[in-house]
Amino acid sequence: xxxxxxxxxxxxxxxxGNVAENAVSQSxxxxxxxxxxxxxxxxxxxxxxxxxxIQPIVKELFNVDSSNMLPENWSTLAGxxxxxxxxxxxxxxxxxxxxxxYTCAALSFALENINxxxxxxxxxxxxxxxxxxATTNLVNALRLAVWGYHSIKGVMACFGSKIISGVRVKxxxxxxYDPFKSFITGSLGQIGRFMRIDQxxxxxxxxxxxxxxxxxxxxxALSVKKNFDTSGIVSLSEFPGMSPEVLQSIADVNNTKGFIxxxxxxxxxxxxxxxxxxxxxxxxxxxxxxxxxxxxxxxxQVNETGKYLKDHDLAIPAFDxxxxxMTTKLAWLLAQNFNYEQIKIKMLEDLHGEINIEHELM
Numbered sequence: 001x002x003x004x005x006x007x008x009x010x011x012x013x014x015x016x017g018n019v020a021e022n023a024v025s026q027s028x029x030x031x032x033x034x035x036x037x038x039x040x041x042x043x044x045x046x047x048x049x050x051x052x053x054i055q056p057i058v059k060e061l062f063n064v065d066s067s068n069m070l071p072e073n074w075s076t077l078a079g080x081x082x083x084x085x086x087x088x089x090x091x092x093x094x095x096x097x098x099x100x101x102y103t104c105a106a107l108s109f110a111l112e113n114i115n116x117x118x119x120x121x122x123x124x125x126x127x128x129x130x131x132x133x134a135t136t137n138l139v140n141a142l143r144l145a146v147w148g149y150h151s152i153k154g155v156m157a158c159f160g161s162k163i164i165s166g167v168r169v170k171x172x173x174x175x176x177y178d179p180f181k182s183f184i185t186g187s188l189g190q191i192g193r194f195m196r197i198d199q200x201x202x203x204x205x206x207x208x209x210x211x212x213x214x215x216x217x218x219x220x221a222l223s224v225k226k227n228f229d230t231s232g233i234v235s236l237s238e239f240p241g242m243s244p245e246v247l248q249s250i251a252d253v254n255n256t257k258g259f260i261x262x263x264x265x266x267x268x269x270x271x272x273x274x275x276x277x278x279x280x281x282x283x284x285x286x287x288x289x290x291x292x293x294x295x296x297x298x299x300x301q302v303n304e305t306g307k308y309l310k311d312h313d314l315a316i317p318a319f320d321x322x323x324x325x326m327t328t329k330l331a332w333l334l335a336q337n338f339n340y341e342q343i344k345i346k347m348l349e350d351l352h353g354e355i356n357i358e359h360e361l362m
Contacts, residue, residue: 002051003054008092061080085216090118093119100157116153118166122159247273247287258287297319
């Protein structure tokens with residue numbers, strides 16, 4: 001019988017009861033031991049049916065509403081996985097839903113060549129409330145973490161019925177039990193009564209983990225870059241009639257190091273803003289341009305204004321990166337002190353499946 005040592009890292013969020021009180025539900029706060037209790041039967045079922053002896057440990061790393069999650073929390077989380085790497089075979093992170101996509105992306109970039117699964121999950125309804133999905137999601141995360149029929153490694157979310165690559169986690173609703181989807185690309189698999197892994201997608205997901213260095217068997221070989229500089233990033237949405245001075249004034253007074261800019265169409269910023277884009281280029285401040293369309297791809301290859309940005313090298317097209325991935329990726333690159341030209345190259349490099357660059361043929 002194989003043995004799987006499992007570290008469940010508790011960070012707070014809805015699953016722990018960090019929700020507003022209301023008239024129809026009592027306030028129920030959970031602690032790490034509550035999650036150990038609900039795992040008991042599932043551990044025995046896995047042991048009986050899969051011949052796997054699971055040895056779970058729950059550790060409270062911090063307890064915050066995920067809306068209050070900070071880059072320092074991402075660094076602490078990555079550091080805990082690094083510190084515990086040799087002692088466990090898999091990791092589950094219990095996390096709030098509001099910023100789960102950001103944390104999943106951050107961990108994906110930080111743990112470059114991890115050779116073990118890091119499964120992030122949470123709940124729409126807290127443990128102890130009527131209709132809670134906490135037990136189902138935790139048990140499904142456990143099933144995925146110790147799954148022996150496919151090679152499961154790297155960072156992914158397991159929530160509702162979806163298994164999603166860490167760089168593609170997108171929250172779409174605050175109501176459904178299945179609130180997350182894989183942004184633009186397909187998911188890694190589905191989980192319900194049975195688990196269905198998309199083998200091609202999972203193999204591609206795994207292949208990124210050995211791009212930089214060989215897969216880490218032990219912690220001494222684990223490549224961890226866990227710092228993120230969000231303090232100098234400004235994120236804006238364009239609207240018709242937006243003042244051209246906005247970008248310049250922000251860049252001048254706030255020690256701005258980079259912009260995330262949601263333009264129109266396929267990354268088609270208004271021509272009225274071109275002088276501001278030129279100003280940012282002169283100041284060597286990278287600006288990543290995405291689309292306001294929910295599933296849009298910012299390619300700079302469809303309309304004249306986007307093509308102008310491309311032809312004059314004024315911005316970085318986000319293509320199909322999610323806002324969560326492009327923001328954490330930019331923060332990660334800034335923390336490593338990459339210069340302007342290096343950031344332009346690295347943002348377009350597909351590190352973990354976060355970006356697909358397609359050239360339009362017309």
